[in-house]
Amino acid sequence: xxxxxxxxxxxxxxxxxxxxxxxxxxxxxxxxxxxxxxxxxxxxxxxxxxxxxxxxxxxxxxxxxxxxxxxxxxxxxxxxxxxxxxxxxxxxxxxxxxxxxxxxxxxxxxxxxxxxxxxxxxxxxxxxxxxxxxxxxxxxxxxxxxxxxxxxxxxxxxxxxxxxxxxxxxxxxxxxxxxxxxxxxxxxxxxxxxxxxxxxxxxxxxxxxxxxxxxxxxxxxxxxxxxxxxxxxxxxxxxxxxxxxxxxxxxxxxxxxxxxxxxxxxxxxxxxxxxxxxxxxxxxxxxxxxxxxxxxxxxxxxxxxxxxxxxxxx
Numbered sequence: 001x002x003x004x005x006x007x008x009x010x011x012x013x014x015x016x017x018x019x020x021x022x023x024x025x026x027x028x029x030x031x032x033x034x035x036x037x038x039x040x041x042x043x044x045x046x047x048x049x050x051x052x053x054x055x056x057x058x059x060x061x062x063x064x065x066x067x068x069x070x071x072x073x074x075x076x077x078x079x080x081x082x083x084x085x086x087x088x089x090x091x092x093x094x095x096x097x098x099x100x101x102x103x104x105x106x107x108x109x110x111x112x113x114x115x116x117x118x119x120x121x122x123x124x125x126x127x128x129x130x131x132x133x134x135x136x137x138x139x140x141x142x143x144x145x146x147x148x149x150x151x152x153x154x155x156x157x158x159x160x161x162x163x164x165x166x167x168x169x170x171x172x173x174x175x176x177x178x179x180x181x182x183x184x185x186x187x188x189x190x191x192x193x194x195x196x197x198x199x200x201x202x203x204x205x206x207x208x209x210x211x212x213x214x215x216x217x218x219x220x221x222x223x224x225x226x227x228x229x230x231x232x233x234x235x236x237x238x239x240x241x242x243x244x245x246x247x248x249x250x251x252x253x254x255x256x257x258x259x260x261x262x263x264x265x266x267x268x269x270x271x272x273x274x275x276x277x278x279x280x281x282x283x284x285x286x287x288x289x290x291x292x293x294x295x296x297x298x299x300x301x302x303x304x305x306x307x308x309x310x311x312x313x314x
Contacts, residue, residue, distance in 0.1 A: 012047030115260040146262030158220035199281035
């Protein structure tokens with residue numbers, strides 16, 4: 001039997017009221033994402049329940065569904081945010097008694113960070129060095145700055161300061177679901193401000209990279225990857241990266257590997273976590289610690305050799 005999400009005290013109604021209350025506070029892509037997540041995941045399970053009677057056990061049961069457990073970490077965290085925020089909305093507006101959801105935390109499973117080895121990085125850089133193709137700049141920039149795919153696609157020449165030897169991250173290119181019923185495509189590409197305040201940042205550039213960039217420098221409003229006022233589609237650019245790896249006979253890796261490679265090389269060279277965190281645009285250095293504090297076999301060997309040297313020379 002089909003559930004009635006529209007009944008008087010249904011949680012689905014509260015979710016939509018909460019979302020409307022956030023409309024002026026959040027970006028368009030966030031509004032669209034929350035709307036879709038409510039309809040796809042939350043309402044089918046909790047939507048018909050009386051929001052005044054929902055308890056922690058119902059929320060726990062929701063996240064224990066096989067359908068929800070199989071979702072990505074990011075999606076599950078967004079769902080937790082929507083649920084927490086909507087019940088906080090109820091409390092603030094005196095619609096129901098306070099529901100304590102402080103223990104609702106979506107923990108990240110530990111996963112191995114994948115990055116290019118030093119040999120693989122050298123092969124890729126040598127391959128790109130001989131190419132007279134402006135698209136190569138994106139890969140080189142990401143290898144030495146760690147910026148995200150959307151950020152490199154949104155980078156304009158005016159964001160690169162050749163005098164200060166730095167680049168500024170001011171925008172990102174994203175693909176979001178198109179909710180326009182008359183639209184011919186299911187998704188649309190937009191240029192927006194970065195995901196958080198910490199993502200808006202200035203990153204120093206090495207001299208060799210500035211020299212390479214100067215060969216292609218164009219008018220300030222042009223995007224770096226296209227040298228035109230039209231930005232590069234992230235999917236298309238990721239395909240370019242995949243082809244470059246094939247030409248170099250390097251294993252198949254996604255574009256985000258370049259960000260991991262930059263972070264790993266920084267740690268290997270002795271960079272402190274706080275500086276690395278700011279360069280990556282993380283919200284706090286705790287995020288950087290949780291993702292990148294790992295030791296390579298070379299680092300471990302170096303530490304053992306230092307230990308032996310210390311003991312023998314004592």
